[in-house]
Amino acid sequence: MSTEGHNSRDPRSNGLFGIYVHWPFCAAKCPYCDFNSHVHRGPFDEVAYVEAYAQELAWFARQTPGRTVQSIFFGGGTPSLMQPRSVETIINEIGKHWTIDPRAEITLEANPTSVEADRFRGYRAAGVNRVSLGVQSLREKPLAELGRRHTVDEAVAAVRLAQSIFDRTSFDLIYARPHQTLEDWQDELTEALWLAQGHLSLYQLTIEMGTRYYDMFNAGKLQMPNEDLSADFYELTQELANSAGLPAYEISNHARPGQESRHNLIYWRYGEYVGVGPGAHGRLLINNQRHATATEKMPFDWQKRVASRGHGMVTDDVLTWEEEGDELLVMGLRLREGIDPRRFSMLSGRAISEKQIDELKAIGFVETLPNGFIRVTDKGWPVLDAVVADLAA
Template identity: 80%
Template structure:
């Protein structure tokens, strides 16, 4: 495993944020748009044995970064709601055995809104989960089928209501700018969703990723996506409707009533530290004042074998250079409505953002400087965020 990298500047490189990401890779079916590390496994397997492997990997990381306080835990996937509640509880117990847990820690579990998984919600709450994020994806049955989802609209709505009745906080996802979808259809669907949402909603514009079924269909001419201009209109409509409903964007795809933002995702975007455990999980950790980028074996059963053999499933452990840290801060932080602190960028990267580049982007309305000195991307600049980040990083 590589540990190449320059010695980093002196001084504390952290910001006090620390969380744990737990990746559960198994799914009942692979959605045609999904490029996450998810795997369909038929038949029974040793779930308790996998949970023991998570505990072993957590112990490995705890030896590297002792003394932290965990502010958030996120069970992602894959489909974590396929886990037994006792498995979730065992992993949370293992986390608490190694680190202090903040009294206000957010513990989120991603869930699919099928009726079978929804019945487990009370068990997850008893295990320590206090927030769920539901993969609804659409409030229309036809598009749900096209997206490969296994639930109906009625099941989704029932799961959202059940989650809201059991958990302190909840959210759900929708995908828009789908093939053949019109702006009027999305306005109707999003309006319904905003009536249903309580505090938080994630809205993702459909993108076609290499390696997915949708990618193959698009290359074969069997899937026609909205053009760039129409995609921008979808985005603008989304911002308008969510702001009007009191759930403005705090990140490019996430909307919340102020105070209801996802704390775990804010930890990523604010460039905090996080342990990533499980097949394919990534992490960012400060060890000896050097930021390590970690990644684990993606294949679930190969990951399990590696953990049994050596206590962890890591395939990558790279020390980031100054420049890489600065670039990651830009990529993550400029997704946020609050923007980034240029002074922190200078501290991490060893260089300042060029005034000339800032002035040029300000002149065309893509960035602005806030009264607190933070630099943020404007509404006009968000649709071309990648280009803005590239310009500032140059």
């Protein structure tokens, strides 16, 4: 990777730039989770570990001078296991190397246990202005089945506490779970919509390779909803959230206008982002080329790599124009606003096939907006992967 950066005049840039900070540690591994998360037992020097983040941030900053940071996102793993002073240190390090926009969104993912909620005021003092809570269910039995370590009462209390401390909050729920009925979900989601303020993330349960649920499913011990029932769950979700004033702006994310996750919009709008910490991914424009970066996944191997090299990066691929175009489609068509076909042409060096667009319009899966953007319709969203594949062909 060259050490020469770019500025917002780079023709391949849309001016969006964020920092993703991955904290890999969890108190327990949930059976559905395929994220890079690790349960660590025994002594742990958090101050020394955070120093590795400072070193890696400095290294990436040398590759990306002149950027303005619009968003910082602490994800995991479980960042709310970090001490507030660690979060403050990392934010300060980012501010040493880049300009942080005064309106920057600084989000921290948190579990709603009472222990972690006790740290919320410390995170706010450290500079965090948005919290995303991994509630996952408002029912006790599913919480236990999902491996969550909090109760429903703790979750509700944590959401309300977060709303009293932070300007913006969100929480996640998982639906289309084993044994869940549409009536169950209607009741649960109605409660969640009363509890939510500006933002809610609603994910259909998916079975991911490498998880305990994957093994159970393959052994016939986990009964998932069929395709028709899954579609019914999705339609009910859209209907209830729309009625509550939280329409979907992305396939699984709902917000009141102006409350959208700015960090995730950087991904979906195909901006630039630095990924630091174990297993973090990034997309960076260097000398008019887009680099796909990834760091070492194992937490302490990453730390050793940073100590010896200044960074933990194990992947640094320069994307072809075709790969950039494909990524723009995959990310951008998740959004209600759709994608600008002119930007696709500029990145990929080719136009989207008008024949493909017309065929998808004829079956009601895509539409062209007055501004010229192409977006997937409500009818097309449940088969988004197929729509993207058609347009990329």
